[in-house]
Structures are given as C-alpha cells and as structure tokens.
Amino acid sequence: MNVSGGAPATPVPPSVPTRSEQADVAVDVARYRRLAVEVLTAEGVVGPAELALTFVDEATIAELNRTWLDGDGPTDVLAFPIDDEDDGTPGPRMLGDVIVCPAVAERYATANDRAPHDEIALLVVHGILHVLGHDHLDDDEAQRMRDHEHRHLTTSWDDAWAWGATERMPTP
Numbered sequence: 465m466n467v468s469g470g471a472p473a474t475p476v477p478p479s480v481p482t483r484s485e486q487a488d489v490a491v492d493v494a495r496y497r498r499l500a501v502e503v504l505t506a507e508g509v510v511g512p513a514e515l516a517l518t519f520v521d522e523a524t525i526a527e528l529n530r531t532w533l534d535g536d537g538p539t540d541v542l543a544f545p546i547d548d549e550d551d552g553t554p555g556p557r558m559l560g561d562v563i564v565c566p567a568v569a570e571r572y573a574t575a576n577d578r579a580p581h582d583e584i585a586l587l588v589v590h591g592i593l594h595v596l597g598h599d600h601l602d603d604d605e606a607q608r609m610r611d612h613e614h615r616h617l618t619t620s621w622d623d624a625w626a627w628g629a630t631e632r633m634p635t636p
Contacts, residue, residue: 478500478501478504478505478509478510478511478513478514478515478559479511479512479513479514479515479556480497480500480501480504480514480515480516480517482494482496482497482500482516482517482518484518484519485518485519485520485521485524488521488522488566488567489566489567489569489570489580490566491519491566491581491584492581493519495581496517496519496564496584496585496588497517499585499588499589499616499620499621500515500517500562500588500592502616502619502620503588503589503592503593503616503620504559504592504596506615506616506619506620507592507593507596507612509557509559509596511556512556512557513556513557513558513559514556514557514558514559515559515560515561515562515592515595516560516561516562517561517562517564517588517591518561518562518563518564519563519564519565519566520563520564520565521565521567522538522565522567522568523538524565525538525539525542525563525565525568526538526539528542528563529542532544538565538567538568539565539568540564540565540568540569540572540587541562541563541564541565541569541587541588541590541591542561542562542563542591543560543561543562543563543590543591543592543594543595544560544561544562544563544595545559545560545594545595545596545597546558546559546560546561547559547560559595559596560595561595562588562591562592562594562595563591564584564587564588564591566580566584569583569584569587570583582621582622582625585617585621585622586613586617589612589613589616589617589621590609590613593609593612593613598612
C-alpha cells in the first residue's frame with residue numbers, strides 16, 4: 465500500500481548476478497539466472513534483494529565443501545544464506561550465494577535419467593530454497609522442500625517436469 469496517495473510502487477525483481485567460473489561443462493548462465501529470479505519472486509522475495517549464483521568446477525566446489533562444511537570431495541550444490549529477513553537497512557537485501565558444480569550435476573543427471581540442464585535447474589532451485597530457509601532434515605521438511613522444487617520446476621522450467629525413478633534428494 466502506498467500511503468503517499470500516489471501510484472503504487474512497481475515491484476523490483478530480485479537481482480541475481482550470475483557467473484560461470486568453470487570450463488568442465490557448458491551452462492546457459494542467462495537461462496539459470498531467469499529461473500532464479502522467477503523462483504525468488506514466486507517465493508515472495510521482492511527487491512531490492514540480491515542472490516549470487518555461481519557455477520564452478522569440481523576442484524573449486526570440493527575446496528568450498530571442505531573449508532565451509534568439513535565435507536569430503538566435490539558436491540553438486542552449496543548454499544550460503546546471508547540475510548534472514550529485510551532489516552530495513554538501506555540497499556539491497558543480501559540473500560546469499562548458491563554455488564553449483566555442473567560436472568557433478570551431469571553425473572547425477574545420468575543416475576536420475578535426466579538431462580544435465582534439468583539436473584542443474586533442480587540444483588539451482590534447491591540451493592535457492594536453502595538460502596531462503598528451507599531444509600530437508602526430517603521427512604516432513606524434505607517433502608515440503610520437494611513440493612516447492614516441483615512447483616517451481618513445473619512453473620518456471622518445464623511443465624513436464626517429473627522426478628526420476630531413482631531420484632535422490634540432493635544434499636549439500
């Protein structure tokens with residue numbers, strides 16, 4: 465509601481700086497950026513807000529996994545939330561970082577009988593949901609997260625999205 469009596473403010477879409485820092489697997493950075501903006505908007509995030517989406521090689525994600533999560537080896541996606549809520553501070557709300565490894569995603573795509581670009585789309589959505597506070601620590605949370613993933617993937621990626629028969633829940 466605009467209390468000044470003028471026209472309502474036009475919603476500002478979230479900003480998603482996107483970059484590819486790897487050469488292992490080619491990615492359509494612009495397409496995944498659009499997906500990220502649509503997911504953030506559908507989840508109720510309005511600007512000014514910013515989420516960084518980065519595609520990296522296996523060595524980079526393995527190092528990030530080890531350094532920040534005490535993980536062993538490369539993983540498919542890492543999510544690092546920054547701001548939980550808009551605290552009224554001037555400037556964009558910094559949502560966090562989603563880091564995807566397309567080479568690992570490509571292997572999971574084969575295991576899940578899915579195209580690599582669809583697997584990467586799932587990981588982008590999955591990472592964004594983690595940044596926004598979703599998790600899959602118990603069965604109920606996992607089902608809620610999977611429902612959100614399915615809704616976003618069928619609405620913003622491919623209306624024929626279906627889970628593979630050998631599907632596994634990605635874990636950071």
